[in-house]
Amino acid sequence: MNLYIGSGDIKSILMGIDTKGYQDFVRKFVSDEKPNYNSFASPIDALRTGAILEQRYLLTLGNDYFCQWKETFAEMDVFTSSIDFAKIENGKIVDFDELKTIWLTDYLDIIQPLSSLEQKDYLVVLKKKFKQNYEQIQAQMMCANLQSANLVFLSVDSYDDEYNFSREIKESEYVKFRIPRDETVIEKIKSRGQIFQTIKNNFKWA
Numbered sequence: 001m002n003l004y005i006g007s008g009d010i011k012s013i014l015m016g017i018d019t020k021g022y023q024d025f026v027r028k029f030v031s032d033e034k035p036n037y038n039s040f041a042s043p044i045d046a047l048r049t050g051a052i053l054e055q056r057y058l059l060t061l062g063n064d065y066f067c068q069w070k071e072t073f074a075e076m077d078v079f080t081s082s083i084d085f086a087k088i089e090n091g092k093i094v095d096f097d098e099l100k101t102i103w104l105t106d107y108l109d110i111i112q113p114l115s116s117l118e119q120k121d122y123l124v125v126l127k128k129k130f131k132q133n134y135e136q137i138q139a140q141m142m143c144a145n146l147q148s149a150n151l152v153f154l155s156v157d158s159y160d161d162e163y164n165f166s167r168e169i170k171e172s173e174y175v176k177f178r179i180p181r182d183e184t185v186i187e188k189i190k191s192r193g194q195i196f197q198t199i200k201n202n203f204k205w206a
Contacts, residue, residue, distance in 0.1 A: 001030050003200045005193055007081040010139045011132045013192045029196060045159040050101045052164040053154060054084060057099055060169055064088055069096070071143040076190060078197040081143040097150045097176065098137050100130075107155035115175045122177055126151070138185040150176045 012025035039051035069086030
């Protein structure tokens with residue numbers, strides 16, 4: 001059995017229990033088949049491009065950042081988050097960037113105008129327009145035991161792999177939003193994860 005909730009699964013566990021998304025996750029949770037994700041080979045342009053640009057974005061960060069860092073929630077070990085870019089000091093995560101790619105027109109129309117707003121104002125928009133991203137980063141902060149982290153939106157202007165593999169990312173092409181810890185969302189995530197923690201506790205042998 002898989003018996004874990006990844007950060008990408010948060011949107012599913014917060015759905016209604018009668019929805020297809022929630023039920024699909026339950027089947028994955030107890031499945032004996034281990035998920036094998038290879039975004040670089042994905043036929044979906046957005047997923048493939050996102051994976052490529054993660055490598056390019058890493059080049060903009062310092063040597064103390066590590067890609068796809070794993071953190072398990074100490075209180076409920078059913079939650080394990082994969083963090084895009086974790087800043088590590090003395091073997092411990094102290095900050096992170098969660099990267100989302102967004103098509104150029106949406107970046108110019110939505111993201112850039114938000115970059116000039118105060119935190120309390122841009123949070124209102126992010127919670128509404130990018131709710132799943134907001135909830136995901138809360139789960140990641142929960143696992144990493146951090147009080148804030150960066151949600152980063154990077155503009156995409158091409159799905160051509162050759163172009164993206166050599167792209168030099170400029171500061172004007174992405175925006176970092178500092179996201180504070182939201183205990184209301186985290187308590188909701190913990191509550192919805194409790195049944196899965198109970199299952200895991202009773203199937204340690206699986």
